[in-house]
Amino acid sequence: MTSKVEKMALPVGVTLDRFIKKNQGSFQFASGELSQLLRDIALAGKIINREVNKAGLVDITGALGTSNVQGENQQKLDVIADIRFIRALKNGGEVCAIITEEEDEIIYTGNDDAKYVVAIDPLDGSSNIDVNVSIGTIFSIYTRVTPRGTRATKEDFLQGGRKQVAAGYILYGSSTILVYTTGHGVNGFTYENSLGEFFLSHPNIKSPEDGKIYSVNEGNFDDFYDYTQRYIMSCRKKRMSGRYIGSLIADFHRNMLKGGIYLYPPTPSHPQGKLRLLYECYPMAFLAEQAGAKAIDCESDILDVTPISFHQRNSIYVGAPKMIQELELFFKERAKYIIKEARFEKIED
Ligand code: AHG
Ligand code: MN
Ligand code: MN
Secondary structure, three states, X not given: OOOHHHHHOOOOOOEHHHHHHHHHXXXXXXXXXXXXXXXXXXXXXXXXXXXXXXXXXXXOOOEEEEEOXXXXXXXXXXXXXXXXXXXXXXXXXXXXXXXXXXXXXXXXXXXXXXXXXXXXXXXXXXXXXXXXOOEEEEEEEEEOOOOOOOOOOHHHHOOOHHHXXXXXXXXXXXXXXXXXXXXXXXXXXXXXXXXXXXXXEEOOOOOOOOOOEEEOOHHHHHHOOHHHHHHHHHHHHOOOEEOOOOOXXXXXXXXXXXXXXXXXXXXOOOOOOOOEHHHHHHHHHHXXXXXXXXXXXXXXXXXXXXOOOOOOEOOEEEEOHHHHHHHHHHHHHHHHHHHHHHHHHHHHO
């Protein structure tokens, strides 16, 4: 029987550092650099967590009055998270260049000898900052293709989703959790404030096969294409739960744990949807695949979409495998419809 004293001194669990160290051998060509980079990201996450937690106390909420490269209003925390993250990666020394949602061009860290490049969304769900709703940070890591010691180039970032060596997110929610994959499953680490450490809390995360949650901005329903509308109507008919936080990371995290589908479909005015391929869709798709879920657009797996530019957008449907399978039936209907239309046009000629 466990004594009272023993109970008071129960083990605290596996820290992120220990977990990374223990699993370092499973990385291809492991040399410790990726491990160090993951630790640097965790440090940035801790710092941003601190900023996020005091958002209501000091005057750092609200719009800064400037715009980012996509012409959207930047929130102060967007900018703070961007600065913090870049600084942590620069000081860590394992990254030679960074692409961030908040800046137009490549940011060089001054570490041309470093092996990795990183694409980040420093603050995801920024419209939720001022209202105490969950927000996050997303990252995606590649081994550079250009030789070490030279300046990184566009090619280092535009390798395609399947070349990611690691991807993950930090969700600042009811607790702060860091979730990542290096291609060997997905693991989640919850932040323990008093110790200042992330502890393994969600080992080997697997998406349920099927689910009952659908997450989409239904305010855009009238703009969706007919096949998307019919899919959403089928969800309603089945009395599934509609859950939409408006922070991709938070919606994705919940759906991966509970079973659900997240949709950001294209519309005639936004044929590529809204989300960004390099630092939103690719990392989500890598994590989804590793957790046994699936991420697609109307044409292909997200990981097979060809990258053309740093800030390109892509539509995305990501969720439990059975739900995606069902959605694909609606896509097939659409294909038939398009073929019929083409035939009709031919007869008309
Ligand atoms: P960001 O805050 O990095 O610009 O991302 C916001 C994204 C994503 O997090 C969220 O799911 C989506 O925008 C919400 O868009 P709508 O308001 O159009 O639904
Ligand atoms: Mn985002
Ligand atoms: Mn953002």
